Amino acid sequence: MKEDDGAPLDKADADEYASWFKALSDGTRIRIVSLLAKRREPMKVGAIVDAVGVGQSTVSHHLKILAEVGFVLAQHSGTSTLYQVNESCVTAFPSAADVVMGRPAPPRTCLGVSMSHKNIIDKYSSLARTALDGAQVTDCEPRAFADGKFGAGGYVKLDDLPEGAARASLGCGDPVAVADLRPGDIVLDLGSGGGIDVLLSARRVSPGGKAYGLDASADMVALARRHAAEAGADNVEFLLGDIENIPLPDASVDAVISNCALCLSSDKTATLTEAFRVLKPAGRFGISDVVAHGEADPAERQRVEAQIGCAVGTLTTHQYRDMLSAIGFGDIDITLTADHGAGIHSAIVQAIKPG
Ligand SMILES: C[S@@+](CC[C@H](N)C(=O)[O-])C[C@H]1O[C@@H](n2cnc3c(N)ncnc32)[C@H](O)[C@@H]1O
Structure with a gap:
């Protein structure tokens, strides 16, 4: 049965959305995502620690959880790791909330799954520019x-x-x-x-x-x-x-x-x-x-x-x-x-x- 026939959300989609909401079920993680989403540029852990005012190990723990669901992308630069918001999630996360609330929304595009061709190429273009600047790049878990x-x-x-x-x-x-x-x-x-x-x-x-x-x-x-x-x-x-x-x-x-x-x-x-x-x-x-x-x-x-x-x-x-x-x-x-x-x-x- 289709969603517009009154059926609940497909189980795979529901499980995926649940993992996103779970990753944001913590005030510090929400503050970290909001910081990275506002800055829209790669940040070192130290700068994130300064901005949110909690310890480095706590911030690293939260960044790991956020990176696992794809909200945050990590890239290496010399001996440090830089974190930035995953642009795909900036549009996908609000549409997930719409879908759960029964409002029509575009297909999910947050994690790698179902990313559009444009999002994929944008992601690799961004990595190429980072590499052109001389930094180490990774496109998945470091x-x-x-x-x-x-x-x-x-x-x-x-x-x-x-x-x-x-x-x-x-x-x-x-x-x-x-x-x-x-x-x-x-x-x-x-x-x-x-x-x-x-x-x-x-x-x-x-x-x-x-x-x-x-x-x-x-x-x-x-x-x-x-x-x-x-x-x-x-x-x-x-x-x-x-x-x-x-x-x-x-x-x-x-x-x-x-x-x-x-x-x-x-x-x-x-x-x-x-x-x-x-x-x-x-x-x-x-x-x-x-x-x-x-x-x-x-x-x-x-x-x-x-x-x-x-x-x-x-x-x-x-x-x-x-x-x-x-x-x-x-x-x-x-x-x-x-x-x-x-x-x-x-x-x-x-x-x-x-x-
Ligand atoms: C995972 S990277 C691998 C790059 C390279 N083969 C390597 O081993 O380092 C995938 C590359 O494929 C390109 N790519 C992805 N989808 C593509 C498509 N549909 N057409 C052309 N290039 C694409 C990306 O821009 C990116 O450079």
Whole structure:
């Protein structure tokens, strides 16, 4: 039954809204959120402590709870951590209250779940600008980066890439390590971010080859171009555009790679169909992504997805296989590489376009 038929709110939505209200069921946390929402800029813990007038350990405890539900985003800058309000929540939280009170409101967009394409790209543009300023960035729980499951820690071999390219790495694996790139290949990286995998690929396909990066954030493209200049890479090109609508001709690339961007696509069928279109016959598809596998409580799974920044939900391994196969890919192989809990894993997904 639909909500406008008089049915209560869907259980998953209700559980999610309950977690938001619970996170705000404390006066100090409300004061911290209101401070960050008014300042609209990253703040150090010390500055928050001064403004709200409670001890540092108490503020850190509250910030952790607020970050877990996504109200607050944390980013590293040198040895300190900066906190800022999650802009997506500024609009989503009031609409959640409207929905609970039976008033029509736009879909929820607060945690990663169901973030709009624009919100996703705004988020990554903001991270790119932070990285351009020389700071460390993370797009999910900083802990996941610290233990090497995300970011530059997940690479087998980083060569001597520019420091900024490694620092801006927001991936969930090392697609280049399994891409079997050869000199002369044309390779395309979907959602190329700060360009780490494009630069690594460019070296593998030289001489004679070329690496393209594609990203919908102009700030990310600018960041990647800076890293390419620092690396002295002359066989790379960064394109601005959506991975659901790749601005390259049919059958023009030998390999499609990607690192933690498919899980952000709101139309994964379109993205995979486009990857198939631009691949040459016998072309290789080899990406790192976040997938769901096995049984898990849906609410817990959604919480983990949100924590690790999967903005529009993951595909299950079965859905991935079915989708790739329906599009025409063969030799499909999915290898789970890191366990994030609740059935959510990083994985390498490989397939071949028939020759
Ligand atoms: C998690 S980051 C990964 C960046 C890079 N692959 C890396 O490993 O550091 C995802 C990137 O995909 C881009 N992105 C997300 N959705 C996109 C879309 N639909 N089309 C193009 N780029 C997208 C974001 O701007 C961001 O740079």
